[in-house]
Amino acid sequence: MFELSEEQNDFKASLRSFVDKEIVPVARQMEADGEYPGDIIDKLKEMGLFGLTIPEEYDGLDIDPISFGIVFEELARGWMGIAGVLGSHTMASKMITEHGTHEQKATYLAELARGERRTGLALTEPDAGTDLQGIKTTAKKVGDRYVINGAKMWITNARHADPLPVLVKTDSTTTPAHKGMSILLVEAGTPGFEVTKDIQKLGYKGPESCEIVFDHCEVGEKALLGGVEGRGMQQVLSALQWGRINIAGRSVGIAQRALEESVSYAQERESFGRPISEFQAIQLRVGRMATRVQAARQLMYWSAQTLLQGRADGETGMAKVFCSEVALESAIEAMSIHGGYGYSKEYEIERLYRDAPLMSIGEGTNDVLNTVIAKSIFAGRTKI
Structure with missing residues (x-):
């Protein structure tokens, strides 16, 4: 079993306390009302969480990948949408940190770390989702400027991103x-x-997911990340490894909350004169769910540890695929345990049930990631 350090355990406990106090009591109603979680986001800024992947010299936390996963696990346990606000921001911040010019870092990173600026990633297009090489958005060089034309969709934080x-x-x-x-x-x-x-969505409420258009949008040469053309895909792929830890962590958070809600409900709900927790059918579901949640968490920690050592596309792909499957399975099991009440908006389960499917789609579909895992194994990068 992977063991967290004392510092990581304390960090996890402080996040759990914050989520239980500030997010759990209000998430269901805020989602139902369509309310943007501005107050919660302000508290995330105060905690410094917008600087997770930014170096300390720019007021960031420069957090390790394991603690990074813990953040998304704990936030998603309260409300997956809140985790989404930080997800795109931290990946884009990591990309600027690793690949930006000195001027780009000096211009953006400190303000991004403090949450004074926010950011996201504009990758997906109407006709190019997982196949990023099929994008149609172009940037033509005219003198010392780039003229951008095209469209992107499903962009989180689009209304708040700058840059x-x-x-x-x-x-x-x-x-x-x-x-x-x-x-x-x-x-x-x-x-x-x-x-x-x-874009209106089944789940993943809270942050906006937008369609954006570039119509002869002009930016200067200084807007080119890293100052060299032709490196965009490599820059994106380096950030997506952290993105898979983000999705794995969110998946574990959803699964953990489904387990907690199921245990609590089974101990309180009575049928035939006794708590349903005494029924073997319920025990079988809870036992299976708890085992898979713990296995998913350990896989997420292991893949994050591997990322510390360098390239980990296969390992992070494994974590994202398995954890997202566990999230969906746990939401379905919890729905079965709750019965009709699980279908009601008065309980948490229906929200978890709506949020879970996105985990197998976001940051690359699971089918595609299985091919990434296999290629990493065949190339000898991922050991079996």
Whole structure:
């Protein structure tokens, strides 16, 4: 079993206390009312959580991958949508930290760490989801400026991102396609950059998921992440390894909450004159759920530990795939244990049931990630 350090255990306990006090009591009603969680986000800023992946020299926490996963586990245990606000922000911040020019880091990182600025990742397009090399958004160099045209969708934090890293094709003729892809940092209010609508979703309520359009949107050369064209895909992939830890952590949080709610309900709910926790059918479900939740958590910690040592696309892919499957299975098991009450909006289970499926889709679908895992194994990067 992977053991957390004393510091990591204390960090986890402080997050659990915060979530139980500030998020759990209000999440269900805020989601039902369609209320944006601005007050909760302000508290995350006060805790310094917007600086998770930013170096201390820029007022960040520069947190290790294991503690990073813990943050998303604990936040998602309270409300998965809240975890989503930090997810895209921290990945984009990590990308700027690792690949940005000195000027880009000096301009953005400290304010991003303090939450004075927020950011996200504009990757997905209407006709290009998992297949990022199929994007159609272009950035044509005209003099010392780039002119961006295209559209992105499912962009978290789009209405608050400043800057928004956007994956574009700066060269549409090169082969393979990823060699002609770059990241441009587009600041809020730039002419030609418009958030056109918020996409209505089954779950993942709280943060906005938007469609955005670039219509002859002009940015200067200094907006090119790292200052060199053609490195966008590599820059994105390095951040997505952390993104998979983020999704694995969120999945464990959903599964943990489903388990907690099921245990509590089974001990309180009586049938045939005794608590249903005494029924073997319920015990079988709870035992199976608890075992898989713990296995998922350990896999998430292990993959995060591997990421500390360098490239871990296979290991983080394993964690994302397995943990997301456990999240969905746990939500379904919890629904069965609760019976009709699990279908009611008065209980937490129906929200967990709506949030869980996204975990198998976000940060690359599980089917695609299984191929990533296999390729890493065949290449000898992931040991079996």
